[in-house]
Amino acid sequence: MDRISINQPIIGRDEKIAVMRVLERKILTSATELGGNEVRSLERSLKTYLGCKHVIAVNSGTSALYASLLVLGIGPGDEVAVPSFSFVATANAVLLTGAKPVFVDISENSYAMSADDLQSKITPNTAAIIPVHLYGHPAEMGAIRSVAVKNGLPVVEDAAQSVGAQYQGKHTGTLGDLGCFSFHASKLITSGEGGAIATNHDELSDKLRRIRTHGIARNGDPSIFGTNLRMGEVEAAILNIQLKRLTTFLDKRRRNAKELSHLLSEKRGVILPFSVKGGSSNWYLYTVSLDKARDRVLAKLNHMQVDARVYYRIPIHRSSFYRELGYRGESLTRTEHASKRVISLPIHPGVTLKQIRRIAGILLTVVQ
Ligand SMILES: Cc1ncc(COP(=O)(O)O)c(C=O)c1O
Structure with a gap:
């Protein structure tokens, strides 16, 4: 594999x-x-x-x-x-x-x-x-x-x-x-x-x-x-x-993101990446939000040799260093909620469409 x-x-x-x-x-x-x-x-x-x-x-x-x-x-x-x-x-x-x-x-x-x-x-x-x-x-x-x-x-x-x-x-x-x-x-x-x-x-x-x-x-x-x-x-x-290669890199990432969105859209428990009005992403990371199964999906993908990752599991104000500095009472509800649910999936230019289908397939076996 x-x-x-x-x-x-x-x-x-x-x-x-x-x-x-x-x-x-x-x-x-x-x-x-x-x-x-x-x-x-x-x-x-x-x-x-x-x-x-x-x-x-x-x-x-x-x-x-x-x-x-x-x-x-x-x-x-x-x-x-x-x-x-x-x-x-x-x-x-x-x-x-x-x-x-x-x-x-x-x-x-x-x-x-x-x-x-x-x-x-x-x-x-x-x-x-x-x-x-x-x-x-x-x-x-x-x-x-x-x-x-x-x-x-x-x-x-x-x-x-x-x-x-x-x-x-x-x-x-x-x-x-x-x-x-x-x-x-x-x-x-x-x-x-x-x-x-x-x-x-x-x-x-x-x-x-x-x-x-x-x-x-x-x-x-x-x-x-x-x-x-x-x-x-x-x-x-x-x-x-x-820099001369950037446009090609962007095209490949866009293609991969489009395919993943197609495969994951309207699946229960999966919230696709947000896009703000007037914005166009460079697809640095393809990040979905999973209702409940985030860590199970992560474990399964990693086990199947897919290097999915969680960015950022510990929001900065919750990190040990910043807590030491005195950021203790802070409440950032949406940040904390997101940090428990997001997972980023590989879509870099080296990822093929076949691999994209494999990633989506593994994710869906866990959430569905
Ligand atoms: C959001 C954000 N800010 C700042 C940095 C710092 O960049 P660098 O690692 O090149 O110092 C990074 C990345 O590494 C980043 O992802």
Whole structure:
């Protein structure tokens, strides 16, 4: 029986040639404000793909979030609204700046932040909002942006999982003030580790270029606080090729998701992935909600060599570390409900339609 992994990088001959070229050139990184050749080329291509004014490549999605908060001047005494139903990096990036994450529940119509709950969590100390496009599905950005505008707050999109996803015809990551992408090995396009920030603000872009290299300006003066968040040339070279493959990757994921939805639709006890109005997913993860049988389905799929997984079984506010920090009395009903029911199924481009039918078949033997 072949094993079907939840995600799998697709690395071909072109990536290997691109890496060799960098190694032969022997310029592996650049500490200048503008970055090396491959980094600059990646930033240009990504900017064109996303349709935004600036892209700043960094060494991870976490760095992208951290740098975005730093450039907005966020620090001790500030609060930043984040969902608890996310990867812990979203909240940890806030802690890195010395600010306090304030957890917002998910909406009824998606696994992303609820605009209503967001509004109720705004205080005079709120300094920014970080919606997450969880599982690659756009958050309800229209409503979230309205709350941001009403309260005069910047929006930093956590688009770590959502490269290629769109909302009302625009790419996720270009809908707020700053958008943060991850190129970790689990993501649609990858260099093992990597990240990028998209923005339309000239001044923020200039500062971010300095923040990623110790705040050092073109004249050599460390003019603001920064640290080493630079992307290396090898990673950028791989991503330059990966980005060219993104459309094909998206098509295959879409095809697999469509087939799974067809096979699972109208089955009792199975709630298909949400899609918000005007949103189009990149199908990073195909996540269903199961009424009762979630853990039995997970065990059966894993036993049958299907690497289905639960993201996120422990919402951030319920994790040991955040409980230690004092997040104890928090009640995020929809987040906690979802964390007990969701399960993500493999649909990456390496999964065949035959394997999709096998996955659906196994799931249905348990729930029906
Ligand atoms: C929602 C979310 N935010 C942030 C990150 C952090 O990205 P990275 O692992 O590249 O630091 C990830 C992924 O890993 C993520 O899934």
